[in-house]
Amino acid sequence: MQWNPETIVAVAAYAGAGICMGFGAVGAAIGEGYTAAQANHAVSRNTDLSGDVFKNMLVGQAVAESASIFALVIAILLMFLNFQGAPLIKAPALFGAGLCMGLGALGSGIGSGLPGGQACFGIARQPAVTGRLTTNMLIGSAVCQTPAIFAMVVALLLIFIDFSSVPLRPGWAALIGAGLSTGLAAIGSGYGGGVAAGASCEGVARQPLAVAPVTTTMLVGQAVAQTPAIFGLLVSFILLFRGIPASESLAPAMALLAAGLCTGLGGIGPGIGNGQVAGGAVRWVARNSAIATDLMRVMLVGQAVSQSTAIYAMVVSLVLIFVV
């Protein structure tokens, strides 16, 4: 049985669109559900504030929703762009784009819901600082969205770059690997950033005077939690833009695919772990801001150790791309 390239490109685009929206819907829905659950909890505690809590819940959910809207945009592009006459190498690129955005929206969707929920609960606890809580929630959940934005950038590159000069073997593996690397690595960083942001909203509600050190610690902790996603983005860019020699054998293709998988999977754990460290530090900076600098130091040391496995994974990926 022989198919023409156009059919295979269309199959890859539609399968990618399905995977993109399917995975992409999971994270945001969980995150928004958490926000709504905490909002209900908050209203039951203090029914007079139901208006403020309700407003804050909707704003928080809207931010969490953006990750799945990115996935929707990519899915629509994959379905309705015209790929007629595209070379066969476009098929793995489009499938990789769907994988990248679908997986990449998971962590950011869940993560962005955590500050939303904690801010709703905080409003019931400390109505006087409602404005500050909403601001803190928005800063924290915006940072959580960055891994999803990285995934969208890579997905758009995979959709719109002309890969006709890339050899089909082993180029197919490099393009799918590029999608997997950023998509998988975004899961951990998105969720981890959310843990830190949630702890900071809880901290501001507990001790409104400590808002400055709490926000600073949150941002530093979130920045470190983003690094696995940045490693994923870096490996994706190398896989996308490095000229690959054509080869009929299977080994070079598997090396490129494994490079993407390795940095992507390897980023999940350190991203979540770094976020937990930042959450623990932020929570206690709020309670005891006199020792904020000590806590920041311990947080950074702990995060550096937790980061090490992401660095091992990136080293193995670079060896797979450049050495073997």
Add this chain to the structure above:
Amino acid sequence: MAIEGADLIKAAAFLGAGLAMGLGAIGPGIGEGMTAAKACEAIGQNPNEAGLLTRTMLVGQAVAESTGIYSLVVALLLLFVV
């Protein structure tokens, strides 16, 4: 297209190396993060014991790291030795 045996073995070794290090990095990352999170909380509660708590954290993390290092060793063996 015919795939030769040696090519297939190399391809499997590369894929195995990527999966070994990628999956192997998940656990230590989460575990060491939990350790450090609790250490931050403990130092918040009892700042005078910061030195002792940091030492305990680092030793605990080093043990949790070991499986990540096993993964790295296996990945490098698959890449260069097998």
